[in-house]
Amino acid sequence: MKSAVKIWREKEERLESLDKLGKVVSWTRILEAPAGFEGVYIVVMVEMRKGKRVVGELIGKKEPEFGARVKGVLRRIGKRDKAGVIEYGVKFKLI
Amino acid sequence: MNPVIRGVYQTRFGELWDEGIKELILEAGKGAMKDAGVKVEEIDLVLVSNMLGSRFENQGHLGAMATSLLGIKAGGLRVEGACASGGLAVNQAVTAIKAGEAKTVLVIGVEKMTDKRVEEVTQGLMGAASEEERRAGLSFVGLYALMARKYFKEFGAGKKDLAYVAVKNHSHASMNPKAQFPFEIDVDKVLGSFCVAEPLGLFDCAPITDGAAGLVISKKGKDKREVEILASKVATDSPSLTGRKSLLELEATKIAGKKAYKEAEIKPDEIDMAEVHDCFTIAEVLAIEDLGWVKKGEGFKAVKKGEFSLGGRLPVNLSGGLKACGHPVGATGVKQMVEVVTQLRGEAGGRQKKQARLGLTHNIGGTGGTAVVHILKKL
Amino acid sequence: MINYKQFTKVGVVGVGGYVPKYRLRVEEVAKSRGKDGKKIVGSLGVEQKAVGDKDEDTVSLGVEAGRRALKRAEVRANKLGAVLVGSESHPYAVKPTGSMVAEILGVGNEYITADLEFACKAGTTGMAMIAGMIEAGMIDLGLAIGADVAQSQPGDALEFTAAAGAAGVILGSKKYSWLAELNYFGSFNSDTPDFWRREGEKYPKHAGRFTGEPAYFKHVVEGTRRFLRKTKEKIREFDQVVLHMPNGKFPKRAGQRLGVEWEKMEKGFLVREMGNPYSSSAMLGLVKVVEEGERGEKILMTSYGSGAGSDSFSMKIKKKIDEKKTDLAGQLAQVEQISYAEYLKLMRERSL
Numbered sequence: 001m002k003s004a005v006k007i008w009r010e011k012e013e014r015l016e017s018l019d020k021l022g023k024v025v026s027w028t029r030i031l032e033a034p035a036g037f038e039g040v041y042i043v044v045m046v047e048m049r050k051g052k053r054v055v056g057e058l059i060g061k062k063e064p065e066f067g068a069r070v071k072g073v074l075r076r077i078g079k080r081d082k083a084g085v086i087e088y089g090v091k092f093k094l095i
Numbered sequence: 096m097n098p099v100i101r102g103v104y105q106t107r108f109g110e111l112w113d114e115g116i117k118e119l120i121l122e123a124g125k126g127a128m129k130d131a132g133v134k135v136e137e138i139d140l141v142l143v144s145n146m147l148g149s150r151f152e153n154q155g156h157l158g159a160m161a162t163s164l165l166g167i168k169a170g171g172l173r174v175e176g177a178c179a180s181g182g183l184a185v186n187q188a189v190t191a192i193k194a195g196e197a198k199t200v201l202v203i204g205v206e207k208m209t210d211k212r213v214e215e216v217t218q219g220l221m222g223a224a225s226e227e228e229r230r231a232g233l234s235f236v237g238l239y240a241l242m243a244r245k246y247f248k249e250f251g252a253g254k255k256d257l258a259y260v261a262v263k264n265h266s267h268a269s270m271n272p273k274a275q276f277p278f279e280i281d282v283d284k285v286l287g288s289f290c291v292a293e294p295l296g297l298f299d300c301a302p303i304t305d306g307a308a309g310l311v312i313s314k315k316g317k318d319k320r321e322v323e324i325l326a327s328k329v330a331t332d333s334p335s336l337t338g339r340k341s342l343l344e345l346e347a348t349k350i351a352g353k354k355a356y357k358e359a360e361i362k363p364d365e366i367d368m369a370e371v372h373d374c375f376t377i378a379e380v381l382a383i384e385d386l387g388w389v390k391k392g393e394g395f396k397a398v399k400k401g402e403f404s405l406g407g408r409l410p411v412n413l414s415g416g417l418k419a420c421g422h423p424v425g426a427t428g429v430k431q432m433v434e435v436v437t438q439l440r441g442e443a444g445g446r447q448k449k450q451a452r453l454g455l456t457h458n459i460g461g462t463g464g465t466a467v468v469h470i471l472k473k474l
Numbered sequence: 475m476i477n478y479k480q481f482t483k484v485g486v487v488g489v490g491g492y493v494p495k496y497r498l499r500v501e502e503v504a505k506s507r508g509k510d511g512k513k514i515v516g517s518l519g520v521e522q523k524a525v526g527d528k529d530e531d532t533v534s535l536g537v538e539a540g541r542r543a544l545k546r547a548e549v550r551a552n553k554l555g556a557v558l559v560g561s562e563s564h565p566y567a568v569k570p571t572g573s574m575v576a577e578i579l580g581v582g583n584e585y586i587t588a589d590l591e592f593a594c595k596a597g598t599t600g601m602a603m604i605a606g607m608i609e610a611g612m613i614d615l616g617l618a619i620g621a622d623v624a625q626s627q628p629g630d631a632l633e634f635t636a637a638a639g640a641a642g643v644i645l646g647s648k649k650y651s652w653l654a655e656l657n658y659f660g661s662f663n664s665d666t667p668d669f670w671r672r673e674g675e676k677y678p679k680h681a682g683r684f685t686g687e688p689a690y691f692k693h694v695v696e697g698t699r700r701f702l703r704k705t706k707e708k709i710r711e712f713d714q715v716v717l718h719m720p721n722g723k724f725p726k727r728a729g730q731r732l733g734v735e736w737e738k739m740e741k742g743f744l745v746r747e748m749g750n751p752y753s754s755s756a757m758l759g760l761v762k763v764v765e766e767g768e769r770g771e772k773i774l775m776t777s778y779g780s781g782a783g784s785d786s787f788s789m790k791i792k793k794k795i796d797e798k799k800t801d802l803a804g805q806l807a808q809v810e811q812i813s814y815a816e817y818l819k820l821m822r823e824r825s826l
Contacts, residue, residue, distance in 0.1 A: 007282040010226065015578065015766075026342060028240035029293040032219060035214035037232040038823045045337065055231045055241075058168060059527065063166050066248060074537050074578060075529040078230045086565055088533060088578065089230060 001084040014089035015073035022046035024068040036079030057091045071095050098192040098323040101435040102131020102311035108421030109275040112378035113304040118208045120410040123203050123241035124165045128311030139197035141171030142172035144180035144204040147423035174463040177223030181428020182458030182467030188312045195312035205307040206428030223461035225335035228438035238462045243377040245342040250392035257376035258285035259399045268415025269446035275421030292432040299376040308430040322436045326470040334464035348385035355468040363387035368448040372459040373416040413446045428458035478704040484605045485652030486646035488547025491761040491802040492538035496525040497809045498817045500634045506814040519722020526623040526638035527766040528823035532561045535640035536575045553581045555613025556586040560596025563622050595779030597753045602659045605741025614647040620753035627677035641749030641758045654789045656666045658705040662697030664784030694728045697784035698776045713771040714758035718778035719745035765767035765800040767791040
């Protein structure tokens, strides 16, 4: 179980890209998820408007293209944990 | 004066159900000291490199554990830099000897990975990355897959091109009795393996391995089998991929490599053979480019042509590399030294690079947060 | 006893809705059971239901709706004096959804919040509380949210209709510009065990046909009639009527009994194409009729929550929103069909 204090302290960092726009720099489809994650999903590296690069899950099954425009939306992120504090953060949606 | 390596030892690498961390430390430590012909009393310092022990087994304090197990009265400590822990431990041994703090150092790299399930190991290895990358559900394969995809786009490479790296390393490993996978494979086998994180498949990845390796490093002496350490250089970069300047190179490799060549006063193409960090096939391609042996973007073509195979101009990963020899994370950097020393001594049997004089090891932590480069010379 | 006093200082300042884009057709669910889908669509009056993604929950849906309401209202989040979230799927049994939503929206620290639960009517009760606080001068602006990612047991009847969605309504004092003025509020409640979920249980249970006459119809029809008697408003005065929509049949029948023409219910009647998103059902209907309303239109909304009770609101539209700037209709037009297998996978991944 991830520390509740750590989750609280990282809140701003987790929400940094919320509502912000960026472009896809690269991506991968994870087929063997690490413990705490489920199923198959796409993770993208995004270059935000101000030049900062971030990584996050891409919403949906459709593969992006290099340079595709995305927007950060609020979703549950991080490791699945039935009893711990929930981490709300940013995932990316193709726009 | 440069220190020398007097003794080397590698345990078998693989799924070693009967050995725990203690057994592996004991075997590697005793083996290295025996090969060096040194007694327990002669050791001034023990450095243990290990990444996951305190996480997986709740066992830290490995320096004290090693000295106690081996009956060594001198002090010991653990060195950690993710998968570069081994190289870093050697670097610290060199530093201690050059500083006059120790005359003879025992370095043991050890990792026990098969007591945990694959998903747990995958998650544990992400300790080498950043919290942001962990939160996004990335695995190590996923991180290198991000680099591979960009590399494919930029240089017109594809999955098939990477397959040749795995085929080459397996071919080398088939001549290494200590390797985890001592058998050959072909390109079809690689391409047919199931996908782990697109575009990388199972055979693009180093396996999960148990194992240990040991070295006795000391001030220069008169032993005929001594191998000189000409350079030992460390460079670091952002542990997170998002902090790098480019996805197409490991800047830490370039910096550590340049510093090492400068200290050794040699040019890149003077190297006769090398052990590089092929945690994934793409990593080896980037390494041979970043170390200056082939132009950026041409690495995969050169591998396919055989330039880096046994018999080629600069054989890389004659041990089988991380892919085919195995990758017990904390032990790898030390094992790489064992292989180079064995080659420079002319004791590598079927996989011997003829008249090897200068060898190089390249050890990476995470996705390139740490790079350690050593250059060794036959005396 | 409620006083049924007319509001003098409260209006609707902003509305916003959010409906996830996945849809699961009733026929798909029926097929998985070997049943005749067409007949079930006919008897339920529902074609498909909205399904949340594996990583959506009441907080994330509530934030989406709240954000859109704030945008519509053109007010800064830190002006809100209250954030009340009504839901039957609050992510925590203990730790308020309200403060998580408020913090992400940027409300600051000085606001009133506590979570509300009353099956599908918790969101509208939140509206009433905020209206009261504004009328009393305690706050000038408040956000009421109804949001749910409805749970239903595979194989149960509810599985056809239990959906996901969120609606946010911002009420404000005269300091703000109103989309509609709030007129009256009334509520009608009892202890009626038609549908419930015990603490620790994963799925709700219901009492079958008992959920009809003694539950939904009693509270919606009788509740609305009593409300109209007390406020002295006549049913034919209203241009738009929104009733809670657990399926496509109940609200139509209730409307008929109340003497409401179908044309007056059509605009806010979302259940056929998206199912029943529990606490956001009636509120989403309200959002739609306000977004697409004409100046002077009178609106009547009656929500219903099992357990049981109904809330009624009457209001009058003051401002017409530019057709090009409506939001909910556009969202409802962008859907992606999923299979029953994909639906089960999403449910499983969400519940881990």
